[in-house]
Amino acid sequence: MNLQDFNNDFSVKVVYFDDTSSNVAVHFSVKCLVNNRVSIHTSTADTTQLSEGYNDADVLSLAWNNIKTTVNTWASYNITENPLSDLSITSVSNVIGLSTFNANFTVKVIRFELIPNINPTHWCIQYSISRSNSQNISSVFEGLVPLTQEYCNNTLCTDIANAGWELIKDKACNWALNNMPVVDSVVDTIFTPASI
Numbered sequence: 001m002n003l004q005d006f007n008n009d010f011s012v013k014v015v016y017f018d019d020t021s022s023n024v025a026v027h028f029s030v031k032c033l034v035n036n037r038v039s040i041h042t043s044t045a046d047t048t049q050l051s052e053g054y055n056d057a058d059v060l061s062l063a064w065n066n067i068k069t070t071v072n073t074w075a076s077y078n079i080t081e082n083p084l085s086d087l088s089i090t091s092v093s094n095v096i097g098l099s100t101f102n103a104n105f106t107v108k109v110i111r112f113e114l115i116p117n118i119n120p121t122h123w124c125i126q127y128s129i130s131r132s133n134s135q136n137i138s139s140v141f142e143g144l145v146p147l148t149q150e151y152c153n154n155t156l157c158t159d160i161a162n163a164g165w166e167l168i169k170d171k172a173c174n175w176a177l178n179n180m181p182v183v184d185s186v187v188d189t190i191f192t193p194a195s196i
Contacts, residue, residue, distance in 0.1 A: 125164035
């Protein structure tokens, strides 16, 4: 991906900057403007490599240069992905079966962001779960996935969303069980009239 395409389709924000040592830690949040997918990329900049009188912009450029290939790989893959909204559920709790859940409910990711905005510590993922044939029956659940090395630098957004689902699936499945469509036992039964 060339620089012009990257700058047109992605935004980059510095969300962490620790210059208390000569190895400055910098975290960049990279967001795809086409589909709202987000990734955090961590880097360090060894300020002993910079000329005397360097400034913050020099440190950021060095930190960016250390991870730009990884960011480019992530960006090139994610620019072609669909918006992160519908989530394909592949695991549920013991209270409801996977096929029953998927046949009766849809799950959408309605929030996917790093929190807090500065020096983030978690991915915040909110899921809206709706009964398939009734948008009026729905609920929202929130999962907080710790921002660890496992969930940054080239991690797929779907992997992070799935990790969040694992955190909330017990509550979500209990809610789903209590909101299953009611099957009327009279409908579709054979009736034998006693009189005519």
